[in-house]
Amino acid sequence: MINAEIITIGDEILIGQIVDTNSAWMAVELNKIGVNVHQITSISDEVGHILAALKEAEQRADIILITGGLGPTKDDVTKKTMAQYFGSKGMVVHQDSLVVIEDFFKKRGLPLTPLNAAQAEVPDNCEVLLNEVGTAPCMLFEQGHKIFVSMPGVPFEMKNLMLSKVLPEIRKRYELVSIYHRTILTVGIGESFLADRISYIENELPSYIKLAYLPKLGLVKLRLSCTKDTTEQIIAEVEHFAKRIEEEIPEYWAGNKDVDIEKAMLDLLQKHGLTLSLAESCTGGYLSHLFTQHAGSSAAFLGGGIVYSNQLKKQILGVKEATLNQFGAVSEETAKEMVEGAIKNFGSDYAIAITGIAGPDGGSIEKPVGTVCIAVANKHETVVQKFLFNNKRLQIIESSAIKSLHMLLTLLKKNKVY
Amino acid sequence: MINAEIITIGDEILIGQIVDTNSAWMAVELNKIGVNVHQITSISDEVGHILAALKEAEQRADIILITGGLGPTKDDVTKKTMAQYFGSKGMVVHQDSLVVIEDFFKKRGLPLTPLNAAQAEVPDNCEVLLNEVGTAPCMLFEQGHKIFVSMPGVPFEMKNLMLSKVLPEIRKRYELVSIYHRTILTVGIGESFLADRISYIENELPSYIKLAYLPKLGLVKLRLSCTKDTTEQIIAEVEHFAKRIEEEIPEYWAGNKDVDIEKAMLDLLQKHGLTLSLAESCTGGYLSHLFTQHAGSSAAFLGGGIVYSNQLKKQILGVKEATLNQFGAVSEETAKEMVEGAIKNFGSDYAIAITGIAGPDGGSIEKPVGTVCIAVANKHETVVQKFLFNNKRLQIIESSAIKSLHMLLTLLKKNKVY
DSSP: OOEEEEEEESHHHHTTSSOOOHHHHHHHHHHHTTOEEEEEEEEOSOHHHHHHHHHHHHHHOSEEEEEESOSTTTHHHHHHHHHHHTTOOOEEEOHHHHHHHHHHHHHTTOOOOHHHHGGGEEETTOEEEOOSSSSSOEEEEEETTEEEEEEOSSHHHHHHHIIIIIHHHHHHHSOOOOOEEEEEEEESSOHHHHHHHHHHHHTTOOTTEEEEEEEETTEEEEEEEEOSOOOHHHHHHHHHHHHHHHHHOTTTEEESSSSOHHHHHHHHHHHTTOOEEEEESTTTTHHHHHHHTSTTGGGTEEEEEEEOSHHHHHHHHOOOHHHHHHHOSSSHHHHHHHHHHHHHHHOOSEEEEEEEOOSSSSOOSSSOTTEEEEEEEESSOEEEEEEEOOSOHHHHHHHHHHHHHHHHHHHHHHTTOO | OOEEEEEEESHHHHTTSSOOOHHHHHHHHHHHTTOEEEEEEEEOSOHHHHHHHHHHHHHHOSEEEEEESOSTTTHHHHHHHHHHHTTOOOEEEOHHHHHHHHHHHHHTTOOOOHHHHGGGEEETTOEEEOOSSSSSOEEEEEETTEEEEEEOSOHHHHHHHIIIIIHHHHHHHSOOOOOEEEEEEEESSOHHHHHHHHHHHHTTOOTTEEEEEEEETTEEEEEEEEOSOOOHHHHHHHHHHHHHHHHHOTTTEEESSSSOHHHHHHHHHHHTTOOEEEEESTTTTHHHHHHHTSTTGGGTEEEEEEEOSHHHHHHHHOOOHHHHHHHOSSSHHHHHHHHHHHHHHHOOSEEEEEEEOOSSSSOOSSSOTTEEEEEEEESSOEEEEEEEOOSOHHHHHHHHHHHHHHHHHHHHHHTTOO
16 A cells, blocks of 8 residues: 655644644545555754654655645745755746746735745756645655655645645556545434444445444544445445445434535535524534535525624524523523524524533533533424533534534424435 | 653544644643653554654654553553563553542443453553543653653543643653743734844844744734743843834734734723624624634624625615615625624624625626625724635635734724724
8 A cells, every 4th residue: 555644844733833734634635545644743844853754754655745844934944955855956946836926916916025936946856736826835856656745834725735736646656546435424423322333234344345433523424435446346335335324324314425514414405495594602603604614505504693692682583581581591492582583584494593501601500511402493393402511612512513413404304305 | 952752643643533633732731841842743553653653752852742542442552562662571450540440430330341441451660640530541651861651642631641740740850941932913914024024123033032923824923932941031031022023013913912813802802891793794604603712702792693695684784775786795885784784783892794705606707706895893983895815715714704803903903992
């Protein structure tokens, strides 16, 4: 199997200023095309450290992907060190990159500083993979059968380069086994319970079909992968097992595409010409953002209210003063009025309302931090549930959102929307 | 300076299933006590790989902190490999750990399996730092003047062990320099322009004061760090330079604490007893979530409307049908009515409204994807600006949010709120 290593350069990660999310994303994409990630290493942007890391990685891996260490105020060190490691004779201006950089500043009506113009300079013996969405260059060096690719650390620049240039380059240069993957999205069942439930199917899998559990707060993505070269017969076999698993867990099944669950639900709503609105209190926009980060979400998603204050609960959703006084803002009664207010005022076919105590303050003995009431509704029916999430603020927000999606999915299934 | 390295063991990170958030947290805590994190390495749980990583780390660092690779179904490999590396004579049961484990299962009414009981077994030549909140042991090995500490990867167990046992142990064993850091938050100026603007101050910094640029979409965090032992004089000197930088860029200055910019703004609003509401169209809840992820945000943040559809713009914010027809949903006129509707309907002191085309669809020649109109207002004044972000959907959303914060900050400064 082809081995890759990821090296991230820059102090930001070593001082804990940023969490390295790039490497996990890259690892997922590399795995998809059959490249194994052997090691991930974060180092400082000192010459000696970069040289040592490159040397160690070269001994272990076929593909070395480097992120970070590039940028107008710091790419000097990284580029010069690369030039040294790969025995470049000097730096040259890469014309296409310069055009992108000039364009970048022109479009923004900003002057091009010498520091920025210098970003187009690269070691003379590298191949430039043109960065079309940023000013730092992407450089590919060959060393024997191994390749080293240095990319900017800005996530969207790196992702754009990986998808449009680096992964195709890897596919072209290495003979990779084409792996067939089949995803099953589930929501509302824990990993170990799911494993128990489908173990009898898992036990029947042939040795060349692997089942991976990819759990995330409230969700488990199952992935069947066939490590043999893909044929129609292999695809049919993987699909057969996928179907059996899906039939075993109809109440938790949420989709068969490798997408986020909220995207699967948007697609489902759009397919049926249905609309959705939200009334968020404790999740404070998190669920709205989950939906609207996806292109085309406006086809099904109308919008909603972020009703943090009681005043806005009354104003935007028509929650009754008496209900707030008698039961409190975090109650099944308030959640019910919120969701019915959303259906009525926003005119959507379906709605979700969430009200709870995300903490760390605001809890009481009767309603401790983590108490969340969720309601889902259509024009004819409202379902309300109360939960207690034993967790920290951000996880309570995320768990509430995922749980509300499970409730909406259940209501949709009941209404034969699938 | 004392150097540490962090090694994370386990395939979860290498296949991109989880993002390594532990290391960033550990790095922050180590930096606080003056320990430099030299490298972070993620490896698989194979014997050979673990041995190689330990050996490499030992050559570079004084303190090697290892997380992960421990757990009822997998700690065998890690513990045996540690025993091999450090020349242990065998495994012994650590009695205090066994008591914790037995207690753990008794409290949950679960049977103690042999697999779980075996977690109390550790190499005979390690010192156990008792894990009081979990079942995996924390082992400290000494090798010359160096220490190796192996901890479970479960974040709250690791954090509890670090704070209560590992950091005190490091403080006890090493003479540490205490490092003074000072942050300057800026918004609205690019890294290279900022660097140009303050270069004359940067050039005057003494060799023991370092200036780091930590850029993130639309934001640059500056950090002055003094690598000499902290004294009152050193603090005064760092503060002197920080003040000079701040005075050079009053229009971009956004705070002097190491927090996210939206948190700095919430604190500012709360300090002055002011409230904020939002009207989000193309950012779809992203800005609301930025604010509400922070504990205590409800002190200043009232909520808002996610007005994705025109219907909701009219309904929730009172945007006029005629305005939408004449100028379109993405226009300065609509943004103005949105923000003034938020002030009026939500009763806040300040408000932000954002309407734009996040793409990838929905653009036109006059209003291409990336066109965003942002309005900020208080009860007396409205400011509207139109932008063209040359970017992808998620970055257009994020850029719009950050730009709106810069506009709000500018309005607040104008009103002497700082």
